[in-house]
Amino acid sequence: MSLTEDTPTPKRPSGFWSYANPVKFLGLSERILPAFWGLAAVSLIVGLIWGFFFTPDDFRQGSTVKIIYLHVPSALMAINAWFMMLVASLIWIVRRHHVSALAAKAAAPVGVVMTLIALFTGAVWGQPMWGTWWAWDPRLTSFLILFLFYLGYIALWEAIEDPDTAADLTSVLCLVGSVFAVLSRYAVNFWNQGLHQGASLSLDKEENVADVFYIPLLVCIAGFVFLFLALVLYRTGTEIRLRRARALQAREART
Template sequence: MSLWEYANPRRFMALSGAVLPWVSVGAIAALVIGLGWGFFLTPDDFRQGSTVKIIYIHVPSAMVAINAWLMMLVTSLVWLIRRHHVSALAAKAAAPIGATMTLIALITGAIWGQPMWGTWWAWDPRLTSFLILFLFYLGYMALWAAIDNPDTAAELTSVLCIVGSVFAILSRYALVFWNQGLHQGASLSMDAEENVADVFYWPLLVSIAGFVGLFVMLVLIRTRTEVRSRRLKALLQRERMA
């Protein structure tokens, strides 16, 4: 039994249908526990006050935002190399989730930055690269939406995803360079991990699990929708030909 078995749409539908309820329950439970724990039960940070609570959404959403793109890259490669339709559809399904997570990370970052840095937005490399990641997601989704033929769309978006990944990494390093060139040593970016004590660590871990679970759940739901809509299109096509 190899992993590729699940690339068969029918097998994928059977497996994902069986797994989905468990994933959903687990994800929502972890999300509620993690965020509830973080919001109600954790103490304030002595420097950041209660804004430290934003970490429980900011960090997990940022992680999912990046890893969603990574997953799209992998599934795009799988589609181009091994021609599994489910793989291409999973990439399509993941894009809006990744975009939303990027947006959440940006918004919560801005809300946190306002009282902490005294500004909603700073052209810090970290912030800026997330903004660019958001633009990549938008372009990717727009290309999917624009092309009628689903196979052509799958291939072209895969090519874009791969090229885009290279440029995203390039932009990330360019931004680090650019920012240092502008204001030397002025480090606005507070590394989330460096000041996390145990009280904050565990709820954060649960929140991350919740966000990852949410991502998996939504990818499964959306991929199933895509598989069904592909089948629907094929059936309608056959009807018209008959």
């Protein structure tokens, strides 16, 4: 399972799939990572400072409305990270690109942190608004379940030594987990009607947040997206290097 030089590819794929080659991937990520880190830093700093210092209080929620600049983007990324893992797992299963499997592995801890941020900010927001840190509301509950799925996924990666076996099994788990995550979402909805407000970003203007809050929120979301991309790209590179080092070491030991 050597990653790079030993396997000369018969035909060189071009376009998007050519980045499934680890060396090319590393080259590309090296080039675009500084931009991603920069964009993430700028938009996070601008968005959060804007949100924290320069937005008015909500007439009902007071200053707690400022939590939205962390809560909504992190919740969004928590779900999207899982979705990205699902896509990467599918690519691994179908096309057997190692980079894809490693990208899924790299995204999981980022998703965990995003889920934690969403849960934490939700709890401190819920305390003054609903009078409780935690309620078994459908949205909250499904996030907690998502968190458990992340934990299981990471634990499975850690538990299996052979990297290809681990990639295969975690991909299967990711697929099955996605189905059950959606099922749980509906089950939980059925089980308890919630306190949580509807989506804050729906196109339906009626229940949407006002413009003063909306623009800095978009900046923060962009910041979280770029942060996620930068982290995942960087971590994927780390995983590729670790695997390559291990492969070289194994070859050393053999000679």
